[in-house]
Amino acid sequence: MKILVCISKTPDTTAKIAFTDNNKKFAADGVQWIINPYDEWYALVRAIELKEKDPSTVLHLVTVAGADADPIIRKALALGGDEAIRVNTDSHDSFFIASQIASVAKQGGYDIVFTGKETIDYNGSSVGGMVAELLDLPYISLATKFELNGTAATVTREIEGGEETDEASLPLVVSCQKGMAEQRIPNMKGIMGARTKPLKVVEPAATEALTTIVSFETPPAKAGVKLVPADNPAELIRLLHEETKLI
Amino acid sequence: MSVLVFIDHADGHIKKASLEALSYGAALAAKTDGTAEGIILGTVNEELAALGKYGVKKVYQVKNESLNHLDAQVFTKVIAEAVSSTGSKIIVFSNNLSGKAIAPRLSARLKAGLVAGAVALPDTSNGFVVKKNVFSGKAFANISVSTDIKIIAINPNSYPVSAGDGTAEIADLAINVDPFKVKTVSVSKSSGEVPLTEAEIVVSGGRGLKGPENWGMVEELAKLLHAATACSRPVADSHWRPHNEHVGQTGIAIAPNLYIAIGISGAIQHLAGVNRSKVIVVINKDPEAPFFKAADYGIVGDAFEVVPKMIEAVKKLKGVA
Missing domain, CATH: 3.40.50.620 (HUPs)
Structure with a gap:
């Protein structure tokens, strides 16, 4: 069994979101970087659990980023995984990124490709589906459970107002969200071991981006909260009915 | 085009x-x-x-x-x-x-x-x-x-x-349909309730509600407003509510017309999942709760006193006995 987990570097969930260079670039100064939580908590940890169940499993990580992502990759390797591949390029176009991952995946011949359901910075929720299409593999998105029986996968995914359980044979691409696994903290043994795990740097395959970011905007500030006295909740209901007309 | x-x-x-x-x-x-x-x-x-x-x-x-x-x-x-x-x-x-x-x-x-x-x-x-x-x-x-x-x-x-x-x-359109490689074996839907991602109104509870036994008033208010129910991450992590109700950065992101947050302080990760809501109402007894900064309407008060009165007012508005 060979598993590939796609990871991405994102600003910490509490990072201040601001832009520089005439609103053309994210202001990265002083920003803490983390592994995209959906990639780490759900995709990577579920893959590690599968490897713990079947130790013959080969688990690789892939990221498409510059060398500044190396600390993030080491942190991911401290959680688990045998080796990491970094495609040495920076891009914000999901198709470009997906093409790089697909190229790595083709060469590696993986049975499962896991991604997080989206990154918390660009919120595209696109890379998994694009990788699946480029590899011509089935894709199950927004999965909350993943079980394996030989080469048959049983996957539960979110649907509007509930869940659906699907069956598919490997190879398969799955995007993961809450429910798949529980967050883990790397232990000292993992951190020490991660230092010597291979981190291969490969140059990007020739591909064109399909989109470009022209500029960023921050939403207008809220006008401020209208407070209603605690002894008069009926007034709140009246405001919601008459001012907002929502109830 | x-x-x-x-x-x-x-x-x-x-x-x-x-x-x-x-x-x-x-x-x-x-x-x-x-x-x-x-x-x-x-x-x-x-x-x-x-x-x-x-x-x-x-x-x-x-x-x-x-x-x-x-x-x-x-x-x-x-x-x-x-x-x-x-x-x-x-x-x-x-x-x-x-x-x-x-x-x-x-x-x-x-x-x-x-x-x-x-x-x-x-x-x-x-x-x-x-x-x-x-x-x-x-x-x-x-x-x-x-x-x-x-x-x-x-x-x-x-x-x-x-x-x-x-x-x-x-x-x-006559288009050839390939055999499915992904087979649906079962579908489970919470019947009678409004799906969270499609709801126009969402009523959400946080740690301030103290325990799962206190969700009755959240559900009652939601039902009256034809709303879906949601919760914050600590609530889902403590298994007070199912994880598919967790809204926030790592849960579900929603964008209802009206989001009513009860006993939720409004951590930045929670806001990331709800800040696309058109109108945000916050009920919290802590006037310093960060959620008030993101809210349109608010009541600084004890949820256990405020929410039952809101329910009464909605019943009156809707003519429900």
Whole structure:
């Protein structure tokens, strides 16, 4: 069994979101970087659990980023995984990124490709589906459970107002969200071991981006909260009915 | 430009998110001197011609009952064929759960630039630039798409449904449907309740409610408002409520018209999941709770005293005994 987990570097969930260079670039100064939580908590940890169940499993990580992502990759390797591949390029176009991952995946011949359901910075929720299409593999998105029986996968995914359980044979691409696994903290043994795990740097395959970011905007500030006295909740209901007309 | 809108459905009914996509597609066609058409895969119990009132002239249907379930790979192939036979230049999806499964695949298949999570019509004054949500609702990015075919997945509840007059012509599309590689074995839906991601009003509870036994008033208020219920991360992590109710950065991101947060302090990760709500109401006994800064209306007070009175007031408003 060979598993590939796609990871991405994102600003910490509490990072201040601001832009520089005439609103053309994210202001990265002083920003803490983390592994995209959906990639780490759900995709990577579920893959590690599968490897713990079947130790013959080969688990690789892939990221498409510059060398500044190396600390993030080491942190991911401290959680688990045998080796990491970094495609040495920076891009914000999901198709470009997906093409790089697909190229790595083709060469590696993986049975499962896991991604997080989206990154918390660009919120595209696109890379998994694009990788699946480029590899011509089935894709199950927004999965909350993943079980394996030989080469048959049983996957539960979110649907509007509930869940659906699907069956598919490997190879398969799955995007993961809450429910798949529980967050883990790397232990000292993992951190020490991660230092010597291979981190291969490969140059990007020739591909064109399909989109470009022209500029960023921050939403207008809220006008401020209208407070209603605690002894008069009926007034709140009246405001919601008459001012907002929502109830 | 000619616009093709993907019409999503479940249990025989067209989803509201798709009515938004149809309205968006029609406005986009009008803006670019084109026509809007729709495509539906599978069968529904609704009159498709009536979709004309949202501004589509024609609805293509691939009448194959196997398409009442989703296999993104098969759907993508069918839609790609439809795009080539109809000559459509812009494909519109709702960025709902099905849209997220299909639109990226279609983008890769057609080498068509995708803007996933769009919130407005494109700016066509200089190229084709679409505004979308980024950084979990904390900012917007303007994305330029330069490919011949373009795909837009519009965020649910970002574009209003606009209905007028009109009847759509229905055309059967004969497209070969591949056997499914993903087989649906079971579907479970919480019956009688409003799905969280489709709800126009959401009532949400946090740690301030002290325990799962106190959710009765949250559920009662939600029921009266025809709202869905949600919760904060600590509540889901403590198993007071199911994890599929967790809204926030790592849970579900929602964008209802009205979000009522009870006993939730409003950590930045929680805000990331709800800041696209149109109106936010916060009930919290701590006046320093950060959530008040993001709120439109608020009550500083004890939820156990405030919420029952809100329920009473809603009952009075709705004439419920």
